[in-house]
Amino acid sequence: MSENTLQLVVPTAAQLEWMDRGIGVIIHLDVQVFEPDYAFREQWGYTPDPAVFNPSELDTDQWIATAKAAGAEYAVLVAKHCSGFSLWPTQAHDYSVQSSPWKDGQGDIVGDFIQSCHKFGLKPGLYCSAATNAYMNVDNPGRVRTGDPEEQANYNRVIELQLSELWGNYGEIFYIWFDGGVLPPEEGGPDIVPLLEQLQPHAVVYQGPHDWYSLTRFTGNERGEAPDPFWNTTHDFTSDDGTVEVDDRGGSPDGARWVCGEADLPNRGQLQAFQGGWFWRDGEERYLYSVDHLVERYFSSIGRNTNLLIGMVVDDRGLVPDAERLQFEQFGTRMRQIFTEPVAKTAGTEYSLSLSLPDGRAPTVLLLSEDIAQGECVRRFEVEALMSGIWTKIWAGTVIGHHRIERFEPIHATELRLNILDRVASPQITEFSAWEVEASLLSGPLDMTQRCQICIQRGASGLVEMSCTNPALSLRYTLDGSEPNAESPIYDAPFALPGGGTVKAKACINHLSQSPTVTAIFGVDRQAWRVVRTSLNSPFPNGGAADVVHLLDDNSKTYWHTYHTDKKLSAPPHEVVLDMGAEREVAAFTFLPRNDGSYSGTPDQYAFYLSVDGHGWTLAAEGIWDDLRENLGMHIVELSQSVLGRYLRFVAKHAVDDADNVIVAGIGIIESKV
Secondary structure, three states: OEEOOOOOOOOOHHHHHHHHOOEEEEEEOOHHHOOOOOOHHHOOOOOOOHHHOOOOOOOHHHHHHHHHHOOOOEEEEEEEOOOOOEOOOOOOOOOEHHHOOHHHHOOOHHHHHHHHHHHHOOEEEEEEOOOOEHHHOEEOOOEEOOOOHHHHHHHHHHHHHHHHHHHHOOOOOOEEEOOOOOOOHHHOOOOOHHHHHHHOOOOEEEOOOOOOOOEEEEOOOOOOOOOOOOOOEEOOOOOOOOOOOOOOOOOOOOOOEEEEEEEEEOOEOOOOOHHHHOOOOOOOHHHEOOHHHHHHHHHOOOOEOOEEEEEEEOOOOOOOOHHHHHHHHHHHHHHHHHOOOOOEEEEEOOOEEEEEOOOOOOOOEEEEEEOHHHOOOEEEEEEEEEEOOEEEEEEEEOOOOOOEEEEOOOOOOOEEEEEEEEEOOOOOEEEEEEEOOOHHHOOOOOOHHHHOOEEEEEOOOOEEEEEEOOOOOEEEEEOOOOOOOOOOOEOOOOEEOOOOEEEEEEEEEEOOEEOOOEEEEEOOOOOOOEEEEEOOOOOOOHHHOEOHHHHHOOOOOOEEEOOOOOHHHHOOOEEEEEEEEEEEEEEEEEEEOOOOOOOOOOEEEEEEEEEOOOOOOEEEEEEEOOOOOOOOOOEEEEEEEEEEEEEEEEEEEEEHHHOOOOEEOEEEEEEOOO
């Protein structure tokens, strides 16, 4: 056991209260609900007439009552989204509820929402996009599209006026949301910090100005999944708008700032539903996420030391639809059933805490929490179970933070023990508890090794690297084609495989709990290959992770993708042509999906072609990958007989879940040995 002596970063009082509230909802209602064909980035210069906006049955009490039933303790209203239409009677311009027929232009949805939050005991939050406003011809990151300085100055005045109205006219706002961040004054944006200091000095701000003291941040996706581990301390300040997934949002144990994490997701299917599932469109109730799915997202957010923010659509009547209302109510009921009464519970400041289990009780959920007012002190922990007189490790991890929650196969033990293995200060464990939950209430496998995903890759350096979506698990591997077992070496560093070959690995927490084996076969080195052409290489580089050249390595964290704001361009089919540098006898193709726990955009229908001269093509293989949800490791497409070629053409014909873009981490070949 070791103890560091770093100066701990701690949260503000406002951040502490925000994290204690756990679950929130974010509510979207805008002109596209009434004019669903409207797509602002394809129709610059046009915005729907405010006369279309008439939610004649609008009831904010119904919204917040539904949120409360789901277990939410705060709510965020999107007061102005990207269209520029404002849900309050702003004095900044005429494009708002005051120009609509709703309540004869005399209504104020923001005011009604705030009153409903107070009525039902939820803390109110407001979203007002400073980054995009189609009505004023402004796009990310908050600049007028013409580049005219006078127009920019006018837009900045509008933003400052609107934020002054929202922050100054409705009392204390618990949470302020900026999607896409705020363009800072030194880069030509509005000066909002003085407004915050004057009007809402106690507010927590999502992706706000970097010098604001109570901030929250994007966790990298809109799937409700936080990275594991997730540290609230970070060196990173995000201004993402959620349209592109990003890695490395897990923070750092030695981060200089406390910036809380919020994992968000819509309540309708992100890939299938209208505008990412955030807005209502008639007939799309079939895309509602199941209660099981929302439960999974609870464990991948709250259970990983972040808050969970769930989207809530409002229909053209101004109501949460019946199907959604039932979904939220059932989710709240399920979570109350899961966390009814612990089998056993303790707390303390010792480096080892024991929990005696009553006879006949076999918990399936364990919860850990530390006093984050003192900072994230714990850097490494393990939990052991006393089974048949033998202590067996069943869980291990790094950060505990506000909450760490994990599921298990029924633990038949007499005692549990939490060991703090590394810390930067004396541990302040506020809860170590065990819960016996019926399997029917939990979705997905209870064994953590069955939920993990293993990635085996070879980078540009030629070294083989392995990773697991659950970093607490050990990876055992072999290089001779045999199945890994308890005697196989544990992966601890990248290693060379100069002649190629087969790597097999499995994840394990102990001798009783092991994952299925994942196999990777490595073939021809591709350092001399080049990209000849591609149907689309996305204009979004994603911090250098995205470019078609990344097809020529086996790093699953870098990739070629076709994401574009114009979905007609980004949707498959898409293709890429590669020059292998010399004619080769191809015995098999290798395909590496992007591996970040998501299969969105991964091709599941494919075709490989070969050519000697780059003009005449031979179809070498085509088919369907039907195991991508279970296996995001290397896929091998073997040929019945070898095919000669110098040029390789890969066609992604369709993507998982009808995704409107393509993402591939690597393409390669295995040569014939003949």
